Structure formats: structure tokens, C-alpha cells
Amino acid sequence: xxxxxxxxxxxxxxxxxxxxxxxxxxxxxxxxxxxxxxxxxxxxxxxxxxxxxxxxxxxxxxxxxxxxxxxxxxxxxxxxxxxxxxxxxxxxxxxxxxxxxxxxxxxxxxxxxxxxxxxxxxxxxxxxxxxxxxxxxxxxxxxxxxxxxxxxxxxxxxxxxxxxxxxxxxxxxxxxxxxxxxxxxxxxxxxxxxxxxxxxxxxxxxxxxxxxxxxxxxxxxx
Amino acid sequence: xxxxxxxxxxxxxxxxxxxxxxxxxxxxxxxxxxxxxxxxxxxxxxxxxxxxxxxxxxxxxxxxxxxxxxxxxxxxxxxxxxxxxxxxxxxxxxxxxxxxxxxxxxxxxxxxxxxxxxxxxxxxxxxxxxxxxxxxxxxxxxxxxxxxxxxxxxxxxxxxxxxxxxxxxxxxxxxxxxxxxxxxxxxxxxxxxxxxxxxxxxxxxxxxxxxxxxxxxxxxxxxxxxxxxxxxxxxxxxxxxxxxxxxxxxxxxxxxxxxxxxxxxxxxxxxxxxxxxxxxxxxxxxxxxxxxxxxxxxxxxxxxxxxxxxxxxxxxxxxxxxxxxxxxxxxxxxxxxxxxxxxxxxxxxxxxxxxxxxxxxxxxxxxxxxxxxxxxxxxxxxxxxxxxxxxxxxxxxxxxxxxxxxxxxxxxxxxxxxxxxxxxxxxxxxxxxxxxxxxxxxxxxxxxxxxxxxxxxxxxxxxxxxxx
Numbered sequence: 001x002x003x004x005x006x007x008x009x010x011x012x013x014x015x016x017x018x019x020x021x022x023x024x025x026x027x028x029x030x031x032x033x034x035x036x037x038x039x040x041x042x043x044x045x046x047x048x049x050x051x052x053x054x055x056x057x058x059x060x061x062x063x064x065x066x067x068x069x070x071x072x073x074x075x076x077x078x079x080x081x082x083x084x085x086x087x088x089x090x091x092x093x094x095x096x097x098x099x100x101x102x103x104x105x106x107x108x109x110x111x112x113x114x115x116x117x118x119x120x121x122x123x124x125x126x127x128x129x130x131x132x133x134x135x136x137x138x139x140x141x142x143x144x145x146x147x148x149x150x151x152x153x154x155x156x157x158x159x160x161x162x163x164x165x166x167x168x169x170x171x172x173x174x175x176x177x178x179x180x181x182x183x184x185x186x187x188x189x190x191x192x193x194x195x196x197x198x199x200x201x202x203x204x205x206x207x208x209x210x211x212x213x214x215x216x217x218x219x220x221x222x
Numbered sequence: 223x224x225x226x227x228x229x230x231x232x233x234x235x236x237x238x239x240x241x242x243x244x245x246x247x248x249x250x251x252x253x254x255x256x257x258x259x260x261x262x263x264x265x266x267x268x269x270x271x272x273x274x275x276x277x278x279x280x281x282x283x284x285x286x287x288x289x290x291x292x293x294x295x296x297x298x299x300x301x302x303x304x305x306x307x308x309x310x311x312x313x314x315x316x317x318x319x320x321x322x323x324x325x326x327x328x329x330x331x332x333x334x335x336x337x338x339x340x341x342x343x344x345x346x347x348x349x350x351x352x353x354x355x356x357x358x359x360x361x362x363x364x365x366x367x368x369x370x371x372x373x374x375x376x377x378x379x380x381x382x383x384x385x386x387x388x389x390x391x392x393x394x395x396x397x398x399x400x401x402x403x404x405x406x407x408x409x410x411x412x413x414x415x416x417x418x419x420x421x422x423x424x425x426x427x428x429x430x431x432x433x434x435x436x437x438x439x440x441x442x443x444x445x446x447x448x449x450x451x452x453x454x455x456x457x458x459x460x461x462x463x464x465x466x467x468x469x470x471x472x473x474x475x476x477x478x479x480x481x482x483x484x485x486x487x488x489x490x491x492x493x494x495x496x497x498x499x500x501x502x503x504x505x506x507x508x509x510x511x512x513x514x515x516x517x518x519x520x521x522x523x524x525x526x527x528x529x530x531x532x533x534x535x536x537x538x539x540x541x542x543x544x545x546x547x548x549x550x551x552x553x554x555x556x557x558x559x560x561x562x563x564x565x566x567x568x569x570x571x572x573x574x575x576x577x578x579x580x581x582x583x584x585x586x587x588x589x590x591x592x593x594x595x596x597x598x599x600x601x602x603x604x605x606x607x608x609x610x611x612x613x614x615x616x617x618x619x620x621x622x623x624x625x626x627x628x629x630x631x632x633x634x635x636x637x638x639x640x641x642x643x644x645x646x647x648x649x650x651x652x653x654x655x656x657x658x659x660x661x662x663x664x665x666x667x668x669x670x671x672x673x674x675x676x677x678x679x680x681x682x683x684x685x686x687x688x689x690x
Binding site: 024025028029030031032033034035036037038039040041044047048051052054055056058059061065149156157158159181185186187188190191194195198201202205206209212216218 | 312460466473486487488489491497545550
């Protein structure tokens with residue numbers, strides 16, 4: 001079990017150990033099965049790298065979340081304007097909703113992408129309107145509320161405490177938890193370390209083998 | 223079997239336990255897929271067999287699932303371990319007698335467990351449906367004896383090296399024992415709520431990830447080099463595959479519960495690991511396909527390679543689906559729909575079944591020293607299995623997408639049921655084709671044992687496939 005560190009990407013085993021490994025590799029028959037010592041093809045290495053990057057990018061909680069109440073606040077603010085009221089009476093709900101969406105888009109909402117992802121009808125807006133206004137009047141942060149059917153409810157995500165914690169690790173009395181889901185959390189941090197440890201451990205295991213330039217001669221099997 | 227239960231170990235011919243396990247697995251496959259076909263008929267034709275409590279879908283569904291997992295798949299694994307582990311160590315199985323007792327207890331315990339499930343005695347936890355005392359039989363009467371035989375055979379090997387297949391066999395038996403022990407804790411200690419939900423899916427995920435997937439892959443690592451005569455493309459990639467299964471397959475259990483109140487960080491962690499399941503899949507598929515270099519004619523000519531490579535190729539859609547369907551972006555849409563049923567069948571009836579069937583075909587011919595009775599029937603089996611499975615998978619995937627859309631847009635449930643009806647009929651057709659293929663397989667292997675041409679010493683069964 002001698003280790004060699006002068007060229008770790010070539011081999012972590014000394015020549016004596018590599019010689020022993022080569023001898024066993026070539027001289028021993030494992031039920032008539034032989035093994036080669038090829039390296040992972042380069043395109044597959046790239047594919048693995050792409051997989052690891054995709055694993056993070058695909059799983060961020062930016063995707064597939066329920067809409068928050070905040071993204072509809074601008075819509076609701078326009079509902080009672082004379083232009084919208086007139087459209088509802090003369091051309092109906094669909095035309096009025098189109099006008100609202102167009103107007104909000106024209107003014108440049110920061111929620112534009114989410115509004116596109118979660119379109120709704122005038123009837124949907126009517127169902128949540130009073131609840132959203134009530135929350136606004138109470139000074140609530142609308143980003144902490146989700147739209148669930150016809151209800152506006154506090155988001156089920158519970159993150160870090162907004163203030164100090166007690167000795168037991170819970171939020172101190174009167175301190176609430178973060179309700180806005182961040183795009184990053186400690187699960188991803190753990191993943192980063194986990195993947196790094198894995199890559200290191202597998203590289204060490206593989207680099208203990210004879211270098212991939214060595215090709216076993218299978219004619220030496222008994 | 224009974225005459226060997228009390229015989230001396232030395233008096234039992236080598237390979238006897240493997241033969242019993244092999245035929246048991248085929249029989250359970252026929253029973254399991256027969257039940258599947260029956261259940262599918264109930265979904266396709268709602269008036270089919272009504273009025274009998276014991277034939278209701280709720281009684282029958284889990285009997286089908288457990289018969290297939292613990293009867294067909296796991297017994298085929300045991301069969302493969304009984305003959306491949308000693309073959310790779312140039313030795314005999316540590317104890318044929320233990321193997322035969324193992325097979326006897328396995329069949330008896332499974333029959334009892336399935337009867338109880340059928341009567342309605344269930345833990346109510348998907349994939350761990352057996353009541354707690356049957357779980358103990360599985361732990362101590364099924365997996366532990368199998369593990370002892372495999373571990374002791376590896377320890378008593380006559381080689382210095384241990385081939386990749388045996389790394390997987392030895393460690394998978396150990397890992398599944400731990401999974402069975404820990405995953406069933408809610409039944410022993412009455413754990414409820416989120417803890418029960420998490421442990422249920424920790425169990426279900428790891429039975430797939432640390433038992434079915436690695437053992438099926440290990441079989442392919444044996445079958446392809448053995449039958450083609452090519453060396454395994456890379457011992458190094460074998461290391462990458464093995465360790466990535468252990469590391470990335472053991473951690474994503476929480477991705478089965480993405481909409482539950484589990485801590486978000488745990489879901490994030492599990493979801494990334496869920497995509498990283500592609501790492502072992504890429505290693506496995508690339509290693510096996512590169513091993514086929516220059517021998518692709520076997521994919522057409524040879525029944526074992528036909529099954530094996532089809533299974534290997536199915537690992538690609540399986541892991542692409544598995545990796546991405548559990549992300550937040552996709553899971554909200556397909557969760558709780560037929561898509562998941564299609565995916566589960568791609569794993570169990572597609573990927574793993576094709577690999578195990580190859581091992582059972584090859585093993586039974588090799589041990590019994592009998593040439594396959596009918597290559598035509600074997601090809602019939604292959605095509606009925608492949609076409610039947612494909613019809614099943616495609617129809618259930620479409621049905622799942624319909625259900626997902628209906629769920630999101632709050633379509634009345636009965637409208638969804640009507641929209642799915644054609645796909646339920648297709649599901650039944652596909653499942654019944656699989657069942658029919660398996661009946662033919664059972665006949666073919668039985669006739670191989672009874673009337674197959676003897677294989678001369680020094681020859682391998684696949685070498686004689688086209689010789690008369």
C-alpha cells in the first residue's frame with residue numbers, strides 16, 4: 001500500500017505496487033472474464049461535467065413554484081380604474097384582462113416573467129382581490145403569500161429566522177421565519193461539498209490503479 | 223427440493239440452489255404478471271370481476287407489486303448470485319444447502335406474505351406493504367442467508383482479485399439488508415406522520431437504488447463479457463459506476479416528497495442528487511456499450527445479449543426520466559399520475575427485467591448443461607416482452623400527461639377517467655402480452671430441463687445456439 005505523490009494524475013501507487021497489480025490483472029482468470037484498463041472517453045467526461053452543472057441549474061426552486069400574491073398586485077390595482085370598468089361593461093372580461101396585462105407590461109413590472117408563467121382570468125382576479133388588498137392594508141409582504149386556487153395563503157416554505165434564535169435553535173419569541181423561498185439554500189451547499197468529496201474519492205481510487213496507458217495482455221490468462 | 227433440505231452439503235450437486243431459484247423466479251414472474259394483467263383488466267373494463275372483495279383492485283394491486291419485486295426480480299438476483307459469484311471466484315458456492323434452505327424459506331415466506339396482503343393485512347406503505355412479521359422473515363430468512371452465502375463465497379474465492387460484478391453483489395446484499403431494517407422502522411415502532419412518510423420513501427427509493435439497479439447492472443457486467451468473449455471495456459469506469467451508485471443513489475429519497483412539508487434544504491439536496499443518478503447510469507451504459515465493440519452481431523444473434531443490451535439501452539430513458547421528473551419544475555406536473563407508474567415499469571419491467579432474464583436464460587442452460595429447447599420460443603418471449611412493455615410504457619406515459627393536465631386545470635375527475643380509457647385498454651393489452659410471453663418462457667425452460675440437448679464438456683450454451 002505504498003503511496004506516491006509526485007505525479008498524482010499519473011498514478012498514486014509506486015511502481016512496485018503497479019507491477020504487482022499488472023501481474024494479477026494479466027495472470028488471473030476471473031471465471032473466464034477479462035478486464036481492460038481504458039480511461040473514460042473524453043466526450044463522456046464532458047457529459048458527466050454537464051450532468052453535474054445541470055443537476056444544480058435544473059433544481060433551483062425558481063422553477064415550478066406557486067405564484068405569489070405580489071405578482072398580481074399591479075393587476076388588482078388596475079381593476080377599479082374607469083378604463084377597465086368600461087371595458088368590462090362594453091367588451092367583457094377577456095378584453096378587460098387583456099388591457100390589464102398589456103398596461104402592466106407596458107409600465108415594466110419586475111414580475112413580468114412570473115406573470116407570463118402564471119396567467120389568470122378576470123374571475124380569478126376577483127376571487128383574490130379583496131384578500132390581497134386586505135394584506136396590503138395590514139402591511140404584509142405579498143411575496144410571502146401564495147395563490148392557492150381562490151385563496152391567498154401564507155407560503156408553506158419555512159426558512160431561517162428573521163431575528164435572533166433561542167438556545168434550542170428555534171426562533172426567539174415573536175420572531176418569525178423567512179417565508180420567501182431563496183434560489184439557494186444549504187441543501188445546495190451540502191451538495192457542492194458532497195460532489196467534491198465524491199470526485200476526490202473516486203479519483204484517488206482510480207489513480208491507485210496502473211495508469212490507463214498500460215493495456216493488459218489477455219493472452220497471459222491461464 | 224425437499225430431498226436436498228436435509229442432505230449433506232457435499233451430496234448436493236453444484237448449482238442446485240441456482241436452478242431452484244431460477245425456476246422459482248420464472249414461476250413468480252408468471253404469477254406476478256398474470257396478476258398485473260388481471261388488475262389492468264379491472265382498470266380497462268370496470269365491470270370485469272365485480273362483487274368479490276378479494277378480487278377488488280385494492281386487494282390485488284400490492285400482491286402484484288410484491289410478487290414481482292420479491293418473487294421475480296429478487297429471486298432472479300438470488301439465482302444470478304448463486305452461480306455467478308462462485309464462477310467469478312473460480313470456486314463453488316459456499317453452501318448449496320444454505321442456498322436451498324434460502325430458496326425454500328423465500329418461497330414459503332413470500333407465499334404467506336402475499337396471501338396476507340391478498341386478505342387485506344397490509345402495512346399500507348407502498349413498496350413495504352408486508353406486515354411487520356413478514357418483514358422480519360424477509361430480513362432473517364431471505365436476505366441474511368443470501369448475504370452470508372454471497373459474502374462467504376467471495377471470501378473463500380480462489381482468486382486474488384474480485385471482479386466488478388462481485389463488488390456489486392456483495393455490497394448490494396449488505397445495503398438492502400440495512401434498507402429493509404431501517405426502512406421498516408415505522409412498522410416496528412409505530413412511527414407516524416412525516417417521519418413515516420419519509421422512511422417509507424427512503425425505503426422505496428433505496429430498494430430500487432441500492433438493490434435492483436446495482437444488482438441488475440452487475441449481472442450485465444457478467445453477461446456481456448462472458449457471452450461475447452470481449453474484455454470489459456474499463457475496470458476504471460467500473461469504479462466510477464460502483465461508487466456513484468453508493469453515493470448518489472442512496473441520498474435522494476426526499477425527492478419523492480417534493481410537495482410535502484419536509485425541510486426545503488433537504489428537498490434541494492435530494493433533488494440535485496436525483497439528477498446526479500445520471501452519473502452511474504452514464505458510466506454503466508458507456509462501459510457496457512463499449513464492451514460490445516466488434517461484437518454487435520450478438521445483439522441480433524444471441525438471445526442473452528439481445529436481452530442484456532436492450533436492458534442496458536433502457537437505462538438511458540429510465541435515468542433521463544428519473545433524473546429530471548423529480549425536479550421542482552417537472553414534479554408538480556407529473557406527481558401522482560400514470561407517468562410515475564410508467565416510469566416504475568420502465569425500471570422494473572424494462573431495464574432490470576431484461577437484464578435478469580438474460581442471467582436466468584444463461585444460468586439455467588449453463589448449470590443444467592442443456593441447450594435451450596427452442597430458440598424460436600425464446601425470441602417469441604423477447605419480442606412479446608419488448609412490444610408488450612413498450613405498449614404499456616407509452617400508453618401510461620400519455621395517460622400520465624393527461625392526468626397531469628387535468629390536475630393542473632382542475633378538470634372534473636370523471637372527465638379524466640373517460641379521457642384515459644383508451645390508454646387503460648392499451649395498458650391491459652401490453653401487460654397481457656408480457657404475461658403471455660412469460661408463460662411461453664416457463665414452458666421453454668421446463669422443456670429445456672426435460673428435453674434440451676446436452677451441452678458437451680468444454681462448450682458454452684451460447685456457442686451451440688444455432689447448431690442442430
